[in-house]
Amino acid sequence: MIYRYATFFKTVNLTIDYIMLNLSMFLAYLLIDSPATWHTDNKYLLIILLFNLIWLLSTNITGLYESVLHKDSILTYKDFLKAYLLFIFLLSFFVIVIGIQSYLVTRQYLLYSVVLFGFLVGVWKLIFLTIRKSNRNLLMDSRAIVIVGSGRIAMDIFQYFENHKHSGYKVIGFFDDKASRVAEIGLYLGSVSDVIGFTLENNVHEIFCALPTSRSEQIEDLMLEADKHLIRFKIIPEYIKSKKLMQVQNYDHIPVISVRPEPLENMLNRFVKRAFDVVFSLFVIVFVISWLFPILAVIIKLQSKGPVFFTQLRSGKDNVPFKCYKFRSMRVNTDSDIVQATRSDSRITPIGAFIRKTSLDEFPQFFNVLMGNMSVVGPRPHMVSHTERYSQLIDQFMVRHFLKPGITGWAQINGFRGETRTTEDMLQRVEADVWYLENWSFLLDLKIIFLTFWNVIKGEENAF
Numbered sequence: 001m002i003y004r005y006a007t008f009f010k011t012v013n014l015t016i017d018y019i020m021l022n023l024s025m026f027l028a029y030l031l032i033d034s035p036a037t038w039h040t041d042n043k044y045l046l047i048i049l050l051f052n053l054i055w056l057l058s059t060n061i062t063g064l065y066e067s068v069l070h071k072d073s074i075l076t077y078k079d080f081l082k083a084y085l086l087f088i089f090l091l092s093f094f095v096i097v098i099g100i101q102s103y104l105v106t107r108q109y110l111l112y113s114v115v116l117f118g119f120l121v122g123v124w125k126l127i128f129l130t131i132r133k134s135n136r137n138l139l140m141d142s143r144a145i146v147i148v149g150s151g152r153i154a155m156d157i158f159q160y161f162e163n164h165k166h167s168g169y170k171v172i173g174f175f176d177d178k179a180s181r182v183a184e185i186g187l188y189l190g191s192v193s194d195v196i197g198f199t200l201e202n203n204v205h206e207i208f209c210a211l212p213t214s215r216s217e218q219i220e221d222l223m224l225e226a227d228k229h230l231i232r233f234k235i236i237p238e239y240i241k242s243k244k245l246m247q248v249q250n251y252d253h254i255p256v257i258s259v260r261p262e263p264l265e266n267m268l269n270r271f272v273k274r275a276f277d278v279v280f281s282l283f284v285i286v287f288v289i290s291w292l293f294p295i296l297a298v299i300i301k302l303q304s305k306g307p308v309f310f311t312q313l314r315s316g317k318d319n320v321p322f323k324c325y326k327f328r329s330m331r332v333n334t335d336s337d338i339v340q341a342t343r344s345d346s347r348i349t350p351i352g353a354f355i356r357k358t359s360l361d362e363f364p365q366f367f368n369v370l371m372g373n374m375s376v377v378g379p380r381p382h383m384v385s386h387t388e389r390y391s392q393l394i395d396q397f398m399v400r401h402f403l404k405p406g407i408t409g410w411a412q413i414n415g416f417r418g419e420t421r422t423t424e425d426m427l428q429r430v431e432a433d434v435w436y437l438e439n440w441s442f443l444l445d446l447k448i449i450f451l452t453f454w455n456v457i458k459g460e461e462n463a464f
Helices: 002-032 035-040 042-062 073-098 107-134 136-140 152-163 192-201 213-228 267-303 350-357 365-371 384-393 397-402 423-439 442-458
Strands: 143-148 169-175 188-190 206-209 232-235 247-251 254-258 309-315 321-327 375-377 406-408
Touching (some): 002 042, 002 107, 042 073, 042 107, 042 267, 073 442, 169 192, 188 192, 206 213, 213 232, 267 350, 267 365, 309 384, 321 365, 365 375, 365 406, 384 397, 384 423, 397 423, 406 442
Parallel strands (some): 143 169, 143 206, 169 188, 206 232, 375 406
Antiparallel strands (some): 309 321
């Protein structure tokens, strides 16, 4: 029942959003053109298709229609705002690249359509949230359930239902062979052998089984008995260490749990990120590096002997080493592959100090991005020697190598850049990188890029 309601209201939200989208385009037409010719005016057909396809892409990337019954009002509007802003960005991108004249519509029409759409959907979300709040119990069809087992996982699921009354489940109590585990909360109902009889006598809808796998024969017997009496039976995995959202995939009859969400495992997300990398890196190479390179090359050569570029092997995606390029900021030395730069490092040249402070030394890495070794945003690539060292000291250190390294990243905009004096410094950087891996979105990348430029303008303490 819960699933049916969730699917129904997801479909309702999606359908009404598209109605509002197309209604906004029609209303914009009424405001600037003759309504009598709307259905025969072919010049609008392409823009209608473009609007609908871009909204579909935006909502898929941001997950707007996921868990519509469970999201609170703030998260609902936050997700809508993400999808709406991404919609505007992608629409603007296509209009700029292809040209507005290709669609034979005016900027005024596009502006009216987008603004009307934002207003209409914003009002609809308010109406939906009001209906959902006033009919929460009816919509969710609260179901009586019991939990078999009373270990940590059993208590975790019980606490979840206590904290999320809108989930549609009401826990009647626990069945376990050890009453002492749940006696203190007053919900002990009997031993495991009593559960089927109790559910039949008390109209219980579902059984959540949290017994350990060591009792697999007992679990199977309970499942068979529940099936015979049309009682839904759900099994909670015994090993759940992470507090984060996990993903379950079914391989035939075998459920497999992924220990962390990885948005970039989705092919569409990877395509979006790579397309942005190519476009952004080409823009920087053509419009910035093309004139910046000769200026910096001359100054670097004048201040110290050696090449203009500093090339170093660094750990890339899947821990495959690659040649990482930078403008050389130090005098040529034999320690560059071992010793990190420190504050007031005597190896740093005058121009080197400036380009490191302003992050201009990283600009050649846009060639790495274009070649596919790096991404604009991602975990910073470390020296191979540091990877070997810290992988032995920090449990999750290698997780960051599931992604392509980036020119900038979530760790960098949060101040975790520059010299890592202690293992704790590196641990904070790794935690930030893993958070980015688990929470990637296109809008997050745009935010990181913006904050990177902002930090360069205002200056950073750890940039040296």
